[in-house]
Amino acid sequence: MNLPRYEEHEDEFLKAMANRFGFSGKTWDVFIARFREKNTNSTDKEVAFSLEEDLIYGTKEGAVPATIMRDRLKVICNKLEAEGCDYQGKTKGKWKIAKHWLREELYPQWLKQRRLITLSREQLWQQLWEQANPTDKIQPVLFPKSLPTLEMGEAEMSQEESLSFPLNSKIRLEVNLESAGYLLLLEKGTSGKIYCLCPSGFAPEPQHSGGLFILPQHNTRHKSFKLTGSPGEEEIVAVIAKDVPGLDWLPKPGEKLLQLREEHLMGLLDYLSDYRDCQVLRTAYGVTV
Known part of the structure; x- marks a missing residue:
């Protein structure tokens, strides 16, 4: 450096x-x-x-x-x-x-x-990843029914454990939340691109009352995620806040899936340094041939 x-x-x-x-x-x-x-x-x-x-x-x-x-x-x-x-x-x-x-x-x-070093998107994500605590409260699960889905292209996910799914599998994400609040869910695919899954068209209602939170949400046209693209590792980070985070880039209902850039991640890291009561969790899983 x-x-x-x-x-x-x-x-x-x-x-x-x-x-x-x-x-x-x-x-x-x-x-x-x-x-x-x-x-x-x-x-x-x-x-x-x-x-x-x-x-x-x-x-x-x-x-x-x-x-x-x-x-x-x-x-x-x-x-x-x-x-x-x-x-x-x-x-x-x-x-x-x-x-x-x-x-x-x-x-x-x-x-x-002090932001006196210019960090890449990968380095900023790594900072966020290291702040997060490993968890089993975020689980990708196979979706057995063949229903209409939105193909995520290069947006995939990964795992520190042995959990993996073949390409073209259809999955849902289940997040077990201990208390009410706001869920911000990000994922980094094997391409290195980072997406905001919640809030998004998959999950337009990030406010929750606790308990099981399933993505895609039931009130969307999407029933599952389809794993397309390349084999590799997917990483997911969840930020659970008491209130709506003060981030000006949070997607609004109806907007397309947001791909995060350096400035988005810097804003999130700054927010987390100011609001240490946020819960930050991470998980990962593999995508196989």
Whole structure:
């Protein structure tokens, strides 16, 4: 992954991390100064000297900046360890290990959150997939009767388990919902294309009262999905919200099946980061020859 130059975003990144870890006052000052690239080769005493006025402010006469620096740096390193930085048993030079961790692990994450890295549709879907919890509450089931269907072409689905269906099978999707709310159901086919199955012409009524939710819904002209296209894996993600999600791209009744683009997925990921009470589930199954 090609990352923007660290130096271009260093100040904003370090301040964001200081806020994230709850640093303030002298701890904030030491964190920002010690972890700057320009101070990499400076000793703690040299950094303390540059911060002398801030470090001794409000302290008793005779306070030693280097001592304050050492104490604050210990607090910082302990906090970063609690947040996931592994010092591998080392007791010296912890700040150097922490600096590498911040830059190599947290900086790319921060860039993604800030949308400073352009992610592909596949990468955005993968983020959504990783946020979702595996479930058996979403089940594709064979539809035994030969009734009129809408062929989905390249829009197929997959499974982390051994469940699979032959091409040209007719299926329904059964979603077992624990409580009332709003169902957003997305699927990614073997072609890499991503579709919104609910709401859609298959499921024009995404509001539900809990219990079994079957797609296609009974009030549509479609009785099942027909699996066409190529063999492979299909992935399904369900977002279950208490209310209608604040997404301006949600399809309206009568609109054609929506194929999601990068901006749709970015909007959904932003929504989920703000509304953490949403339930996000995933399942997958195979399509065979």
